[in-house]
Amino acid sequence: MATERPNQLFRNKSSKIAAIPMIVTALFVFVGGTIWTVVYSFTKSGLLPRLNWVGLDQYERLWATRKWLVAIENLVIYGICMLVLVFVIGFILAALIDQKIRFENTVRTIILYPYALSFVVTGLVWQWILNPEFGVESIVRAWGWESFSFDPLYNADIAIYGVLIAGLWQGSGLVMVLMLAGLRGIDQEVWKAARVDGIPTWKTYIFIVIPMMRPVFITTLVLVVTGIVKLYDLIVAQTGGGPGISTEVPAKYVYDMMFQANNLGQGFAASTMMLVTVALIVIPWAILEFGGSKNRG
Amino acid sequence: MNTMNNSVEIKNLDLQFGAVKVLQDLNLDIGKGEFLVLLGSSGCGKSTLLNCIAGLLDVTAGQIHINDTNVTWTEPSERGIGMVFQSYALYPQMTVEGNLSFGLKNAKLPKAEIAKRVKHASEILQIEPLLKRKPAALSGGQRQRVAIGRALVRDVDVFLFDEPLSNLDAKLRADLRVEIKRLHQRLENTMIYVTHDQIEAMTLADRIAIMRGGQIMQLGSPDDIYGRPVNKYVAGFIGSPSMNFFDGAIKGGAFTTGDLTIPLTGYDFASGGAVDGPATLGIRPEHVVTGELVDNAPVKVDVGVELIEPTGSDKLIDCQVAGRHFRVRMDGQADVAVGQKLRIGFDPGRASLFDAATEERL
């Protein structure tokens, strides 16, 4: 009989050994890659990475480039609208389906279906739908409303909203199923108790059910936000960044710099900025969420 | 019964889920201040009936009256009821105080009135020190007290309980049971209480309704239900350990099963007198006597002890009577051993006789 507590390091030995390749990959690829990118963002690397330091030059140039500023502005507009609308739409759809409607499975599949499509397909589909010559505009005009005009993708001022529509169409389904799972996890007796207390349905959702769904909301938030920051393929397929540079986004800026303008240093600086922005959002949140958890009940 | 004295009246209630008939033509009158327990095995429709009374389910047919008002189609919050659930169903993101006051705030009651009611309820239930806590920081017993408090602050005449103690451990259940009984004595309002625990039912109820398959089998005081079960199902359901049954026949004022003949003098026939024919006789294990008491018992049998189950307060003896398995309850201190011969006796006056075909009480 062992009398001492077994060394924690050697417990579950086989599973730890099995995890080593993954840990190593994670360390090298994620952490290593990140550090490497940050380091080279201080160099004048062109087609190939070179360690010829230029200090903060790349960053100065970045923030002086109009394309980057437009990209950031677009990301903010797209991000805020997407975040708000996808949650509102997804939650409302989930709440409707949760009323034990008939054909629930069918409806759920239809709404989730766009999520199964790649962004490229979504982008192309919506490019057609929003095209004045084949899409909504031509259909409505064919019905007789000759002056109707709806061509967001051809108007530089609102083109990003055209992308937003496609993004919402694709993303709402996922938010809906996650929310639906969250709603189904709510004890039915809580609903009954609220009805006996005379609380209207909308108030029950806002003050009782949604607060209970906090974990689902956080998971969904993470998924949606990463989707927003990564926004790239939808733009490429739907607008190619145009008209002009009106629908440029940061991820596309990075790609263009690295692989088309042969300016690795500039691309690295832009991706470092993206990383810093995400970190500025995630770190305070993580501290609030996990640091404060000891004080909570 | 005078209509004016009824707090809740259920008239010809039907409830169907699609094609499944859960409640059928159910009638039940509950007096003012009465403690009624709905007792039955799982799936018999107890919760369904309670939810119908609460207005949480739409009835298929029939009417429900509360305080002489037809509330069949009234919203739950306007029926003058408070309800306590098995899973407590507290609002987890609100403090205890928030849980108690949320419904009242929503009903736009004046602040002072809300504060008064919350204070009153928390005093009665001794949850004052917990008012600022969230439900997650409470024990099961405390949570259920808060849930009762939430019904209490509504200041209503009828309380509905759906297995409120089923999620608690045995000790706590016994404690809270006593508290609910005290609460009832203090408030004197009508309580309808669903349980499948017969001890709870027996200890709490003024009247018990035994349900089976969406119908009420027997409605009566705990004594009635225990002493004069209307059919074999109720007889077997109530009492633990359950009743011993003998299949046999009544002939010439005596019951015969195998080699045993039991004279039925002293048995109070429901229908007036003995009618010859096949029947089932039931004797509760706790009504069987041993030792010197056997001398006075009208029926005496010698048995061999096959198995002993000590429960601390009692010993349950397994044996054979007239070729059938038979259980006897003896005192916990009784001196018996397996294989020993034992003389037992019982009084047919305390037994129950059922018709073999209909299983109704004779």
Ligand SMILES: Nc1ncnc2c1ncn2[C@@H]1O[C@H](COP(=O)(O)OP(=O)(O)OP(=O)(O)O)[C@@H](O)[C@H]1O
């Ligand atoms: N929504 C529903 N749809 C169809 N059938 C249902 C529904 N709810 C309950 N039932 C059926 O109605 C019957 C009665 O259910 P109920 O919940 O009233 O039982 P219960 O007596 O409360 O049982 P338990 O002691 O297990 O709580 C059960 O057979 C159940 O399967």
Ligand SMILES: [Mg+2]
């Ligand atoms: Mg139930």
